[in-house]
Each structure stands twice: as C-alpha cells, then as structure tokens.
Amino acid sequence: MNFTRNAKAQWKGSGKEGKGTLTTDSGVLDNTQYSFNTRFEDGKGTNPEELIGAAHAGCFAMQLSFLLGEADYTPNTLDVAAKVFFKDGEIVKVTLDLKGDVPNIDSSEFEEISTKAKNICPISKLLDTEIELKSSLA
Known part of the structure; x- marks a missing residue:
C-alpha cells in the first residue's frame, strides 16, 4: 500500500x-x-511534540491491533499514552504506556507482540530516539 x-x-x-x-x-x-x-510554556494551541506523541500512540495502537489479529486475538481496547521528552533542543525519549484489554491472551505473549509492534510501527522507525514501552493487561 x-x-x-x-x-x-x-x-x-x-x-x-x-x-x-x-x-x-x-x-x-x-x-x-x-x-x-x-x-x-502554557498556551492555547498545539505543538510539534504533542503531535508526534499523538501520531506515535495512534500508529502503535493500530500496528498492535493488526499483529494481535494475525495471532487470532481481537482487542477490546488498547489505550496508549505517549510521553515525548524534549531536552536541550532534541527529543531524547518517547515512552509508550499501553493498557490492553485482550481476551484470552497471556501476559508474556501480549508483551512479545507489543514489543514487535513498537519495533515495526512506522512512526517508531521514523524516530531517532529511545522508545520505551510499558505495558499491562486488564
């Protein structure tokens, strides 16, 4: 595509x-x-870093959903919060905090598939920074 x-x-x-x-x-x-x-500072409007966070969270959640589907799982929900860390003129880290509700999957398989999604997500591949994944199942 x-x-x-x-x-x-x-x-x-x-x-x-x-x-x-x-x-x-x-x-x-x-x-x-x-x-x-x-x-x-604070103000009404957006900024590049929050847009990157939204793009990364959305891309990762969709990628994870596709991978879970390939493994015959259908998530009820995948909640992803992205935190983008900016320091001295550069983005130094992104943390993806995943909370998943996926019926019939065990936590080790969920972790494995989630890690793969983080690594192959197009936005993850685009970013030249540390990407940390924290995940939990409901």
Missing part, C-alpha cells in the same frame, strides 16, 4: 514572539494555532 499525506505550517514573526498555524488536508487540523508559548 502506497500513499502520501499532506500538512502545512505557516509561521509569522520571530521565534519567541511569533505564531503559526498548522493545517492538514483531512481538515482535522485547520489553521490550528501553535507558538513559542504552546511549545515551551
């Missing part, structure tokens, strides 16, 4: 005092605000 997705950013002004917007072709982000404040 091959496809292309599109997003746009517009920035106006200096790095600290300026502000920008993000827009995606899907319309989910439509001139969504981002700025120095939303990235490094």
Whole structure:
C-alpha cells in the first residue's frame, strides 16, 4: 500500500514572539494555532511534540491491533499514552504506556507482540530516539 499525506505550517514573526498555524488536508487540523508559548510554556494551541506523541500512540495502537489479529486475538481496547521528552533542543525519549484489554491472551505473549509492534510501527522507525514501552493487561 502506497500513499502520501499532506500538512502545512505557516509561521509569522520571530521565534519567541511569533505564531503559526498548522493545517492538514483531512481538515482535522485547520489553521490550528501553535507558538513559542504552546511549545515551551502554557498556551492555547498545539505543538510539534504533542503531535508526534499523538501520531506515535495512534500508529502503535493500530500496528498492535493488526499483529494481535494475525495471532487470532481481537482487542477490546488498547489505550496508549505517549510521553515525548524534549531536552536541550532534541527529543531524547518517547515512552509508550499501553493498557490492553485482550481476551484470552497471556501476559508474556501480549508483551512479545507489543514489543514487535513498537519495533515495526512506522512512526517508531521514523524516530531517532529511545522508545520505551510499558505495558499491562486488564
């Protein structure tokens, strides 16, 4: 399967005092605000790191669902929280905290499949940083 997705950013002004917007072709982000404040302090809007976290959590959850299906399991829910750690100008780590409700799977097989999903998830492959996985079954 091959496809292309599109997003746009517009920035106006200096790095600290300026502000920008993000827009995606899907319309989910439509001139969504981002700025120095939303990235490094508190403010209304988004920032690149939380978008990376959302993308990584979503990609990992979907990848895990596919792998569980290949092993004849259907998850009731896969809740994934991603924490993106930014330090001295770079993303140094992402932690994926997985809570799964998957009928009839034992914890060791769940851990094995989850680790494989973390390693082959396209967003995991894209990121050049440590990726830590914490998982638990309901």
